Amino acid sequence: MTVASVAALASTPGSAPASVPPLAARARAIGGSPVRDILAVTARPEVINFAGGLPAPELFDREGVAAAFRQVLEETPGRALQYATTEGEPALRERLAQRMAARGLPTNADDLLVTTGSQQALSLLATALLDPGDTVLVEDPCYLAALQVFGLAGARVVAVPGDADGPDPEALADLVVRERPKLLYTVPTFQNPTGRTLPAERRAALATVAARHGLWIVEDDPYGELRYDGERVPWIAAHPDARDRTVLLGSFSKVMAPGLRLGWLRAPVELRRACAVAKQAADLHTPTVNQLAAARYLADTDLDAHVARVAAVYRERRDAMLTGLREALPEGSAWNRPEGGMFLWVRLPETYDTAALLPRVVQEDVAYVPGAPFYAGEPDRSTLRLCFVTQTPEEIGEGLRRLGRGLRGVA
Structure with a gap:
């Protein structure tokens, strides 16, 4: 086939363009991060967001x-x-x-x-x-x-x-x-x-x-x-x-x-x-x-000293969240007391589905991450993750009150 005939074929009136090859199977099979999806939905400044895993920016040694x-x-x-x-x-x-x-x-x-x-x-x-x-x-x-x-x-x-x-x-x-x-x-x-x-x-x-x-x-x-x-x-x-x-x-x-x-x-x-x-x-x-x-x-710089200052603030925020959880969560809930890090893990009564409940909770201008996406096997749908480091103790208290309102009355 000559160059001219190829050009003529390409310009044939009425010919539909061929579809592009598909994405790789691995790209089609793996979804995005539910955590990042939640962060996009809850980016409004009025939302008290316990969903993120972000360090507190005001504590950066700028x-x-x-x-x-x-x-x-x-x-x-x-x-x-x-x-x-x-x-x-x-x-x-x-x-x-x-x-x-x-x-x-x-x-x-x-x-x-x-x-x-x-x-x-x-x-x-x-x-x-x-x-x-x-x-x-x-x-x-x-x-x-x-x-x-x-x-x-x-x-x-x-x-x-x-x-x-x-x-x-x-x-x-x-x-x-x-x-x-x-x-x-x-x-x-x-x-x-x-x-x-x-x-x-x-x-x-x-x-x-x-x-x-x-x-x-x-x-x-x-x-x-x-x-x-x-x-x-x-x-x-x-x-x-x-x-x-x-x-x-x-x-x-x-x-x-x-x-x-x-x-x-x-x-x-x-x-x-x-x-x-x-x-x-x-x-x-x-x-x-x-x-x-x-x-x-x-x-x-003494990085250890900087980390100690950050840890002192985070400890106070962890304790504020631990103090408010009992009143915010429904009876029968359980949670841990981490010795460090950024997260608390909560298990609500087994009748609760934290993914299904999230839109209702977000209406109260507060957010968490449902636990189900973190499981490789059968998920426990009553679980959720709370990040305690990004908000002040006062904001944590208000966020937990909002969380309580969002969970109230769910059977």
Whole structure:
């Protein structure tokens, strides 16, 4: 066929344009985040929003962060605005390694890969570890965005039965034998959505199962520094049985500022290198200026002191929510008292469906996140998540009064 005949065919009168090829099956199968959908609906300023997972913006160290950026741009503008290595700026990785070592996990800069938020770290791990059809084990309920990542990777996601202390080690061992999964994903400290913390004994038991049966553990720790009560529990990654099979994820989003989009992963060398290759394909590297500013901030500012100030405010807000829940919620409700983090987990009487109730509650200008989307298996539809860090104690009290009005009279 000649060029002319092809052109004539393309311009034939009455010919309908062909449809474009469809989206990938994984894109068609995975929906958006219900949390972000709720945030869009409840963006009105009069809404007291317990649905978000956002740190309180008035507590950001704006002056300290701004000073770090100014110094970096004044002193090394060429470097700050240039491409950088995929693994991350050495100065930042060195300071992160020092913080980890000071908390009981010997780490050097070469153990770390800087990521564009710890959410990217999850995506890189899914790319490096998972083939379509592979099985991933998760907590029940589980961090919602992790379920999205594993779903987009084409993984089969299976929930591990558990209790108030987290996944049951015996149930985990049975599932590993039966399902042959690639990894277990867990947020062991101040979990999203439940706020619970796995005790040291439970962490050790999970590490032992992973060592005995052959399993990666992905330990996500975005909230661990936000402790209000009790003693710090060592990372799973620090357990002798887990050191060669645990990936530890961290983030500045909850302790410095989420807009910096700075996270990191600590992993054994082969897996870390595979994640670096995946990152090269994703975004080449995390923004250089953000990394250098964070490194300067850590050099010039006492981050621990800043976190302590934030934690003191968040503790007061948590206590305000705990104080008001009994009056706001219907009789027969139950909730936890987290030792830190950002979330409370509530279970209403079993006749309540929190997703169905949400529109009615939003009419009272208050919002929460229904619990059902956080479950990989059969959901408990009577559950909901409340974030307590973004509002003042007075706003929390008013929000709980509105929540009570919205729930009142539901059978």
